[in-house]
Amino acid sequence: MEENQLFPVFFKLDQLQVLVVGGGNIGHEKVGAMLQNSPRARITVVATWFSTELEQLVKNYPDVELVQKAFSCGDVFGKDLVIAATNDRELNHCIWEKAKAARVLVNVADTPELCDFYLGSIVRKGNLKIAISTNGKSPTIAKRLKEVFQEALPDTLEDVLQKLHMLRERLKGDFSEKVKELNRITSVLVKEKHSEQ
Numbered sequence: 001m002e003e004n005q006l007f008p009v010f011f012k013l014d015q016l017q018v019l020v021v022g023g024g025n026i027g028h029e030k031v032g033a034m035l036q037n038s039p040r041a042r043i044t045v046v047a048t049w050f051s052t053e054l055e056q057l058v059k060n061y062p063d064v065e066l067v068q069k070a071f072s073c074g075d076v077f078g079k080d081l082v083i084a085a086t087n088d089r090e091l092n093h094c095i096w097e098k099a100k101a102a103r104v105l106v107n108v109a110d111t112p113e114l115c116d117f118y119l120g121s122i123v124r125k126g127n128l129k130i131a132i133s134t135n136g137k138s139p140t141i142a143k144r145l146k147e148v149f150q151e152a153l154p155d156t157l158e159d160v161l162q163k164l165h166m167l168r169e170r171l172k173g174d175f176s177e178k179v180k181e182l183n184r185i186t187s188v189l190v191k192e193k194h195s196e197q
């Protein structure tokens with residue numbers, strides 16, 4: 001079976017500088033996805049025009065800046081992540097070239113092969129977050145799976161997380177004893193599942 005070789009990480013976008021080039025449908029979608037997860041994300045959107053949806057959205061986010069102008073090479077400098085989301089394939093390729101030359105991680109929305117990273121579909125329950133990727137095969141399935149998990153995961157999971165967090169803070173002893181104890185307490189989660197089978 002073909003395998004997904006992507007390695008998921010969780011970025012702290014409030015500590016990074018993100019550049020999005022293009023402020024149409026896809027620029028709006030990508031900025032929206034970042035802000036839903038990281039409301040304090042530091043994002044600069046460079047575009048010759050912006051959709052009204054994007055203009056409305058960013059009004060509530062002081063760390064997002066819309067810069068109305070044509071892309072220029074200097075825009076990638078000082079950035080940690082770049083998303084090329086213009087409707088001009090050649091320009092998107094040029095943005096990729098500039099980002100690679102500056103060693104900045106880049107996502108080219110219309111060309112998966114050029115992407116250093118993909119955005120995932122994100123399930124959220126309080127502190128819990130699950131990122132889904134179909135390896136670029138079907139973003140629609142990623143979206144549907146997100147909806148399935150979002151429904152299936154109980155809201156009480158957040159209580160469990162909070163309790164385990166408190167316990168983790170309170171546990172005394174050395175590191176390996178703590179790990180053993182946390183594993184002992186949570187083993188019931190896995191055992192119950194096995195006994196059902």
Ligand SMILES: C[C@@]1(CC(=O)O)C2=NC(=C\c3[nH]c(c(CCC(=O)O)c3CC(=O)O)Cc3[nH]c(c(CC(=O)O)c3CCC(=O)O)/C=C3\N/C(=C\2)[C@@H](CCC(=O)O)[C@]3(C)CC(=O)O)/[C@H]1CCC(=O)O
Nearest residue numbers: 033112118119120121122133134135136138139140142143
């Ligand atoms: C998960 C999600 C995250 C996000 O964007 O927030 C995301 N796409 C979402 C939705 C979506 N995107 C598209 C449709 C229309 C139906 C369809 O085409 O299938 C829908 C569905 C819809 O909107 O209903 C079209 C599309 N997408 C890409 C291309 C280019 C290509 O494949 O060549 C084209 C064709 C463009 C064209 O034909 O012009 C490429 C990518 N889209 C990815 C992510 C990355 C792979 C993720 C993975 O591994 O699964 C990757 C590779 C790069 C990237 O964008 O990072 C988000 C779900 C939001 C949610 O969870 O609600």
Ligand SMILES: NC(=O)c1ccc[n+]([C@@H]2O[C@H](COP(=O)([O-])OP(=O)(O)OC[C@H]3O[C@@H](n4cnc5c(N)ncnc54)[C@H](O)[C@@H]3O)[C@@H](O)[C@H]2O)c1
Nearest residue numbers: 022023024025026027047048049070071085086087109110
């Ligand atoms: N990855 C995905 O999820 C996904 C999904 C659908 C489509 N796409 C692809 O994304 C691309 C963008 O689609 P869209 O619907 O957002 O297009 P759009 O026409 O709505 O928006 C294009 C944006 O590019 C900007 N732009 C164009 N030339 C520019 C320049 N020289 N400098 C700065 N900005 C410039 C425009 O100002 C505008 O904001 C398309 O190629 C499409 O195939 C990707």
